[in-house]
Each structure stands twice: as structure tokens, then as C-alpha cells.
Amino acid sequence: MEMAQLEYFSKVVQEKSFSKAADRVYRTQPAVSIAIRRLEEEIGLPLLDRTQKTPILTEAGQVVYDYAQRILALRDEVGQAIVELQSLKRGRVRVGANESTSLYLLPELILSFREQHPEVKVEIYRHVSNRLPREVLxxxxxxxxxxxxxxxxxLEAFPVLKDELILILSPKHPLASRPSVKIKDLGKESFIAHNVPSGSRLKVVEAFARQHVPLNINLELATIETIKRFVQKRVGLAFVPRMCVRDELERGVLVTVPVRGLTHNRVLWAAHRRAASFSPAAAAFLKVLRNHTESARES
Structure with a gap:
């Protein structure tokens, strides 16, 4: 059973004429008649009563006609849906990210994307960093x-943003007014850390170990937002990515002091499957990612 057969059959029923139906589908009348004959042979029952001047549906013909209308309508819906996908009137993009990226980088990217494509749905899935490559694969x-x-x-990846790890503390902390501190100045301080191990945390641990200075992590919390709040309350100090505290630093509710002997610059990467066939929506989001990279380089 072919789509063209159903279309020719439907047109004959609607036009009540083989010749008029042939004109509507831009075929000859014999071609339309042959197509419908083959459809009847495949089904095993006559679909039209041809004994009258005007073709009349048989009982089997009525069943086939009803289903043909639904099938042809679905075909048209598929075509319209594809047009909408191509024109970015619909579609979705799925992005995986860790906590800090989800909260402090993605909002900017999504706003930029939605300005251009407001009808495309963006789905964010949060995972720990070491899980993200597998989610893509x-x-x-x-x-x-x-x-x-x-x-x-x-996987293919490209850098999206350069960031640095910084020491944050309450503006009321005794060290807050210092132009800089040494690692040994922090040996008696209490630190707050994220309870998920990361490469950044390892860099801090190694830096303290090289100076033979104890790193007193007395409290581990589940989110960076909670860590920032505890630092504001002078529960302890913390090392966090700068992008996570831009707002607090601007408002003065937190301060940062450079730590001599501890510098950790990090790069955030966007990754996707190598040679992936992107949907129109995903391709548009990739363009936003690359534009963000170019803007970051120029700033």
C-alpha cells in the first residue's frame, strides 16, 4: 500500500470522478485507474462501485477512505513539523552541565539563544563533571x-570560557583588607568546601601540601550557593570559581584576596559527539556557543 495510491483513491472519492481526480494529482486518468486497481488487488476487495456514472464507495472502500484521510493528514503534519524544525519554530536542545556551569554560565547562553529562537525548548541536565562525557556519548x-x-x-570539544579559582571571605574577616596573603597565612583558618571532589579542589590541596601548611576543611556542603552564604556569615573561607561570585563581589557582600603561590586558571569546554549530525535547533545552539567563545576572546 503506497501513499500515492491512497491519495489518488481519496481524490476520486472527493471529486466523484476519475478524470477530475487525475487533474488534481497531475496524472493521467489511466494512471489513476491503474493505481486504484492495484490498491484493490492488494486489499482483496473492491473499493469503488463503478457500475454507476459516479464512483460510489463500497463498505470496504469507506473503511479504507477513512483511514486514508487520517494517514494523509499525518503525512501533511509530518511535513509541517519538519518545516517548523528547519525554521526553528519548534525543536529542543539538551545540554548537560555541572552545578557551577548550570547556575553561572548557562543562563547567559540560554538568554542569548532564546532572543533568536524563542520557540525552541532548552533542556538542562545537571551531572557531576566526570559523568558528562558519557552522557554525550x-x-x-x-x-x-x-x-x-x-x-x-x-568527542570533539572547544573552549568556551576562561575562569580562575579565587579565595572568598566575608568583608568583615580580618584578612579582607589585605592586598594579598600567603598560603602560610591561611594555616589556622577554617575552610568550607564542596562535597563533590573536583580538579580545582585537588589543586588547592596540592598547593597547601607543597607549603607544608594544613588545609582545615571543617565543613563540606552540597552547593556553591550554600558555600557562599556560609562564607558571608563568617563560618569559614572558601575557594570557588570567580564566575560563581561575580554578583556578590560587585555588591560587596563577599571579597576576594589574592593568594601568593596559588594560581589556578581553568577552562570550561563545550563537548559534543565527533561528526555528530545536529538537529537544526542543536546547530543553532552550537552557533551561540561558538559566538560566546569569540566574544570571550575579544573581551
């Missing part, structure tokens, strides 16, 4: 934003 997300370049050769 398993096709659970179109892109992942991660704090290190993925090692898997089946």
Missing part, C-alpha cells in the same frame, strides 16, 4: 559543558 544530551577537556576521541 550515550546521546542523552547534545552538548556538555565541563571543566576539563574530554580525553575520549569520540
Amino acid at each position: 550515550d546521546r542523552n544530551v547534545d552538548f556538555a559543558l565541563m571543566a576539563s577537556e574530554p580525553a575520549d576521541r569520540d
